[in-house]
Amino acid sequence: MCTSPSIQNFSRSKFKQWSVQYGDVFSLKVGRGTMIVLNSKRAVYELVDQRSAIYSSRPIDKRFRFAMRENFAFMDPTPVWRVQRKIAVRYLAPEKLDGDLDKVSNAEITTLLHDLLVSPEDFIKHVERSTASFTAIVLYGQRAKSNDDFWARGVYEAMEAIMHAISPGSHLPAEQFPIFKLIPRRWDPSHARAQEGFDIPTRIWTESRRRVELRRSQGDKRESLLDELLSSEKELDPAFQGTMLANYLGAVMQAAAETSALSTKTNIMFLATHPAVQDKAQKEIDAVCGVERLPCFSDFKDMPYINCIIKESQRIRPVVPTGIPHRCTQDNWYNGMLIPKDATIIIPHWALHHSKYEDAGTYNPDRYLNHPNLAWDYAGTKDFENRDHYNYGAGRRICAGIQLAERTQWRQVARILWAFRIEHAVDENTGEKIEIDLDAYEDKMVCGPAPFKVKFTPRSQRHVDLIKKEMEDVREILRAWE
Numbered sequence: 001m002c003t004s005p006s007i008q009n010f011s012r013s014k015f016k017q018w019s020v021q022y023g024d025v026f027s028l029k030v031g032r033g034t035m036i037v038l039n040s041k042r043a044v045y046e047l048v049d050q051r052s053a054i055y056s057s058r059p060i061d062k063r064f065r066f067a068m069r070e071n072f073a074f075m076d077p078t079p080v081w082r083v084q085r086k087i088a089v090r091y092l093a094p095e096k097l098d099g100d101l102d103k104v105s106n107a108e109i110t111t112l113l114h115d116l117l118v119s120p121e122d123f124i125k126h127v128e129r130s131t132a133s134f135t136a137i138v139l140y141g142q143r144a145k146s147n148d149d150f151w152a153r154g155v156y157e158a159m160e161a162i163m164h165a166i167s168p169g170s171h172l173p174a175e176q177f178p179i180f181k182l183i184p185r186r187w188d189p190s191h192a193r194a195q196e197g198f199d200i201p202t203r204i205w206t207e208s209r210r211r212v213e214l215r216r217s218q219g220d221k222r223e224s225l226l227d228e229l230l231s232s233e234k235e236l237d238p239a240f241q242g243t244m245l246a247n248y249l250g251a252v253m254q255a256a257a258e259t260s261a262l263s264t265k266t267n268i269m270f271l272a273t274h275p276a277v278q279d280k281a282q283k284e285i286d287a288v289c290g291v292e293r294l295p296c297f298s299d300f301k302d303m304p305y306i307n308c309i310i311k312e313s314q315r316i317r318p319v320v321p322t323g324i325p326h327r328c329t330q331d332n333w334y335n336g337m338l339i340p341k342d343a344t345i346i347i348p349h350w351a352l353h354h355s356k357y358e359d360a361g362t363y364n365p366d367r368y369l370n371h372p373n374l375a376w377d378y379a380g381t382k383d384f385e386n387r388d389h390y391n392y393g394a395g396r397r398i399c400a401g402i403q404l405a406e407r408t409q410w411r412q413v414a415r416i417l418w419a420f421r422i423e424h425a426v427d428e429n430t431g432e433k434i435e436i437d438l439d440a441y442e443d444k445m446v447c448g449p450a451p452f453k454v455k456f457t458p459r460s461q462r463h464v465d466l467i468k469k470e471m472e473d474v475r476e477i478l479r480a481w482e
């Protein structure tokens, strides 16, 4: 047990360092609060998975809760949370995603490839547009034609306001050190940030709902989650009163779009710096698709290496490095250790992914050759030592969009690799290659690589021609969502 570290120190690698010093499961006293860190596959399984009835609440942090009060990802497991989560999980189930939505997702990724042909230097914007647009189709029945489009921009604006309000260091730990509560509001800018963390997303998601209602009032009803909820008058349910329906959809949109885009950026960054991995993946893709067609998710079993690439990027650079904290709601014992009621439970994704491998810092997708399934199949099973990674959390709060997230990343990586070689960008003036710093990551709760440059080179003219032809073919599919 170690006591009183600074709250600022809870970075990804600190948890690994402390676990070497204090053991895989250790507690931190932060003022009068207790934080339990579970840097152990067994402990995550035995506590968060198996005792999920008491390990599924979120920490009591008034500022955090104030900003996130209508976001079900941060609610305690109340009846409202249960209703909202159930609807999301049902709507994002594999049957739906592999049915009609499959061709829409492919169409958005074909658009991504086309954008990469036209302006490869803007690849980050293209990835962001593509993921936001597909998520907006699923949730709102609306797509983003460009980066400036409301349906692409909104989610990133909302996320920025939220990250400002809740990321480590954004507010004083008043729950742990009550003395901070005495600081007048006007001297503590975190109050205003928390207010904006609620107001800005609420404004964006209320406007989203207004736009969908306007479309529907003109007789254009579509297949989307919001369309379905509006048709079934879910609004009358206590889970959706006032601004809650708008913020519910917004919460899913926020959880979905940026996380998926950040993952793809990490994949691009590691692929650019590991040409041998591209060689291996492209050999596999070429054997299945040749230059006759683009990869589809139905190729999943025939292209196992793409899945390995995705798992390895999630292991080496998890999108939520310190996890989204849980809270346990009863005193309970674990291996002789009292875990007190209301302790914050940390599943330290980055530390878990970097503690158990001798070569944890080496990017090596081959380590997943014996993990041929999607992440969901390894989560929560008795065979916890064989779990692939913790990128999506654990227990009852495990990512509600895990099936969609896995499919989007698979399609994006498979199709990008089918089409392009990704290489270091070259400095126009010096002719030297521009180095990529694989450790330059943002310091936020949900984070991705700092801006970096790469070069996308189409693999052949036949690849270019097929992308252009497919783009023509999918325009009609996409127009239905504009």
Ligand code: HEM
Binding pocket: 072, 073, 074, 085, 088, 092, 251, 252, 255, 256, 257, 259, 260, 263, 319, 320, 323, 324, 325, 347, 391, 392, 393, 394, 395, 396, 397, 398, 399, 400, 401, 402, 404, 405
């Ligand atoms: C690579 C992409 C993604 C990553 C890394 C990711 C990661 C996570 C993590 C770590 C959590 C918290 C789990 C916990 O508390 O233990 C979470 C929760 C959640 N995610 Fe994801 N996610 C991704 C994509 C998505 C997508 C595409 C959607 C929806 C379409 C989504 C919807 C949600 C929701 C609604 C929650 C809250 C669940 C709850 O609190 O009950 N996520 N995600």
